[in-house]
Amino acid sequence: MSGELSRVLSRRDIFVLAFGAMIGWGWIVQTGYFIDQSGVSGAIAAFVLGGFMVSVVSLIYGELASAMPFVGGEHSYSLRALGPIGSFACTWAIIFGYVSVVAFEAVALPSALAYIVPGFNVFELWTVAGQPVYASWVATGVIGSIVITFLNYRGVRPAAQFQAILAPVITLAGATLLAGALFNGSSPSGDPFAGAGIAGVFTVAIMTPFMFVGFDVIPQAAGEADVSPKLLGGLIGASVICAASFYIAVIWAAGQVTTGAVLVESALPAAKAMEIAFNSQTIGRIMALAGLAGILTSWNGFVLGASRAIYALADSKMLPDSLATLHPQHNTPSTAIVLVGGLAALAPFFGEQMLIWIVNAGGLGLVTAWFLVVISFLVLRYREPEMDRPFELPGGYAVGALALVLTVFFIGLYLPGSPSALVGYEWAIILAWCVLGAGLLAMAGGLPSKSEARRHLRQQELND
Numbered sequence: 001m002s003g004e005l006s007r008v009l010s011r012r013d014i015f016v017l018a019f020g021a022m023i024g025w026g027w028i029v030q031t032g033y034f035i036d037q038s039g040v041s042g043a044i045a046a047f048v049l050g051g052f053m054v055s056v057v058s059l060i061y062g063e064l065a066s067a068m069p070f071v072g073g074e075h076s077y078s079l080r081a082l083g084p085i086g087s088f089a090c091t092w093a094i095i096f097g098y099v100s101v102v103a104f105e106a107v108a109l110p111s112a113l114a115y116i117v118p119g120f121n122v123f124e125l126w127t128v129a130g131q132p133v134y135a136s137w138v139a140t141g142v143i144g145s146i147v148i149t150f151l152n153y154r155g156v157r158p159a160a161q162f163q164a165i166l167a168p169v170i171t172l173a174g175a176t177l178l179a180g181a182l183f184n185g186s187s188p189s190g191d192p193f194a195g196a197g198i199a200g201v202f203t204v205a206i207m208t209p210f211m212f213v214g215f216d217v218i219p220q221a222a223g224e225a226d227v228s229p230k231l232l233g234g235l236i237g238a239s240v241i242c243a244a245s246f247y248i249a250v251i252w253a254a255g256q257v258t259t260g261a262v263l264v265e266s267a268l269p270a271a272k273a274m275e276i277a278f279n280s281q282t283i284g285r286i287m288a289l290a291g292l293a294g295i296l297t298s299w300n301g302f303v304l305g306a307s308r309a310i311y312a313l314a315d316s317k318m319l320p321d322s323l324a325t326l327h328p329q330h331n332t333p334s335t336a337i338v339l340v341g342g343l344a345a346l347a348p349f350f351g352e353q354m355l356i357w358i359v360n361a362g363g364l365g366l367v368t369a370w371f372l373v374v375i376s377f378l379v380l381r382y383r384e385p386e387m388d389r390p391f392e393l394p395g396g397y398a399v400g401a402l403a404l405v406l407t408v409f410f411i412g413l414y415l416p417g418s419p420s421a422l423v424g425y426e427w428a429i430i431l432a433w434c435v436l437g438a439g440l441l442a443m444a445g446g447l448p449s450k451s452e453a454r455r456h457l458r459q460q461e462l463n464d
Contacts, residue, residue, distance in 0.1 A: 014235050020297030022214030022243035023170055028291035029108055029355065030207065031254045032262075032269030038200030040255030044248055046201045050208025051244035053406040057370045058215050058240045059393055060377045060403055065236060066391035067380075073216060074373050075312040080457055081376035081383070084447040088318050090376070091309055092437045094369035096430075097213055098306035100362025102340060103347035104210075105299035107354050109144045110137035112295060115268045116288050129425070133351035141348025148296070149341030152303045153327070153334055170297065173290035174250050177270065180277030181253035199419035206413045206420045209363040209370075211247060214301060215240045216370075234391065253277075303340050310336035316456045317448045319440050361426040364414040365433070371407035374400060 034043040061073075070076045074094050079087035114120040114137075123135035215236050254263060254273040266272035268288050275284025311333035314324035327334040347354055378400045380387060393399050413420050422430075441447065448456070 015239055018215050018236070018239035018301070019242055020170070020214075020301055022212055022239065023174070023246050023294065023297075026104075026207075026211045026298075026359070027174070027247060027250050028268055028270040028288070028294055029111060030211075030269070030359070031251060031273070032260060032264040032266060033356075034204050034207075034251060035255055035260030035269075036264040037260075038204045039260065040251060042201045043204050043251045043255075046204035047208055047211075047244065047247050047251065049201070049205050050212060050410075051240070051247070053403075053410060054209065054212040054215070055237070055240050055244070056399060056403045056406060057374065058236045059399055060374055061216060062234065062236045062391045063389050063393050063396070064373070064377060064380075067387055067389045070312075073309070073312075074369055075309060075316070076457070077376045077380070078372055079316065079453055081379040082372065083450050084316075084318065084453050086372060086376075087316075087453070088313070088437075088441065088447060090369050090372035091313050091318075092433075093365045093372070094216065095306050095309045095313075096433045097210070097362045097366035097369060098302045098309065099340060099343050100358045100365065101210065101213060101302040102299060102306060102344040104355060104358045104362070105148075105295050105302075106141040106145050106344040106347045107137075107350075107352065107358070108295050109292070109299075110134075110140040110348060111267055111352060111355070112288055112292055113140060115266075115271060116285055128351045129353040131351045131353040133349065137351065138348045142345045144299070145341050145345040148299045148303055149337055149344075151300065152307065152337050152341075153332060169290050169293040171246070173274075173287055173293075174246055177274050177277065177287070178249050178253045180274060181256040184257070184277050184279075202413055202418065202420040206363055206410070207359050209366045209410065210359045212240065212243060213362075213366050214243065214298070216305070299344075303337060303344075306340045307333050307336040310339065314444070316453065318444055320443045357425050357429060360414070360422055361429040364411070364422065364430065367407055367410045367414070371404070371411060374403040374407055378404070 034046070037043075038046060064077045065073065068076045068080070075087055075091040078090040082090070110120070120136055121132070121134045124132045125135055125138065126133050250270065254270060257273045257277045262276075263269035263272055268291065271284045271287040271291065274287040275281055278284075310319060310323050313319045314321060314336070323336045323339065324333070325335045326332065347358070350357075378397070381396050381400065412418060414422050
């Protein structure tokens with residue numbers, strides 16, 4: 001390891017990294033599924049529920065990030081509160097969530113191009129869960145992984161500037177769909193909950209953590225943020241509110257244009273809704289092009305977030321030392337970035353079905369990490385009331401208790417017995433991730449002692 005990460009990110013950089021990560025590509029490709037599974041009202045209810053949970057959790061992140069503005073975010077909070085075991089579990093879970101988003105984008109990119117480019121699907125290799133896997137898909141996903149990995153390898157500042165260029169493009173695309181629904185929507189009749197009732201709401205709700213993840217990229221990059229700790233906390237909450245408003249507006253707009261049954265038959269439902277709203281296939285394809293910006297912003301943001309979390313674990317001796325290497329010229333965690341890019345490049349080999357599996361399995365990883373962050377918040381409030389908290393929540397214990405209830409409720413939605421429980425392939429992905437974590441931890445020599453963890457935290461404070 002050489003040197004320290006540089007504080008070069010402005011308030012705009014921080015906000016667009018989070019907002020761009022949250023409103024990436026999921027709304028383009030999954031809007032039809034949301035509406036088909038639970039109707040417009042049910043899908044909006046699911047996003048209100050998920051958005052409320054994430055908003056409360058984001059407030060907790062805001063306080064913790066302002067008190068400990070160190071690279072790795074969750075890793076620092078949980079290490080201080082829960083020790084090495086709790087910290088490894090929390091950080092490895094959030095890395096799983098981030099890597100699942102990166103893998104999702106590696107599959108979504110060829111999916112988008114298949115919609116835009118006639119005859120894109122060529123040379124079938126095999127099938128996965130009944131879905132063909134094409135050589136053109138695999139090549140596109142792998143090439144995309146290489147490009148985004150290289151961008152992040154070169155430095156955090158170019159990655160943030162890339163995000164700042166593309167995030168407004170996505171916002172404009174969503175606003176155009178909303179305008180089309182307002183002026184040309186016909187409010188097609190249908191069951192407001194698609195006949196599925198509360199089960200349909202829960203089926204969509206378990207996907208919302210995956211859609212909202214991105215606000216926690218801010219704490220991951222806190223060690224590179226050139227803003228005050230108090231402002232850092234406020235930016236987290238602001239990014240969540242903006243993303244929740246965006247998702248709800250897009251779902252409402254798509255539902256005003258056509259039915260979920262029509263949308264779910266399209267590879268890119270939001271582009272299909274745009275096409276119907278303006279009665280123009282060309283405009284639909286332009287929407288798909290804007291959606292490519294969503295893929296790239298989300299992909300970019302989570303390569304950054306995942307690599308910083310891996311770097312933080314390795315820096316505290318919970319992963320092999322090589323993953324804590326900083327590039328001597330670009331000052332980025334170069335080995336960690338390459339690892340994330342390599343994992344993402346595997347996803348296209350499993351085809352389009354991988355999209356749903358990744359969303360659901362990754363969602364459980366995210367909510368588990370958020371649950372452990374909430375526990376860390378409550379422990380630190382009790383154990384260290386004198387800690388300097390520039391962004392201190394009023395009624396902290398009450399907010400923490402509410403967040404605890406919400407995260408436990410969401411974890412329950414993924415478990416057997418729930419109407420939205422995960423299926424076999426999704427549990428297999430989770431198991432494989434746990435095995436990978438155990439293997440890397442063993443390569444690092446096992447967990448550090450509590451005294452070693454305390455020394456690491458003190459060193460972080462001195463470096464800050």
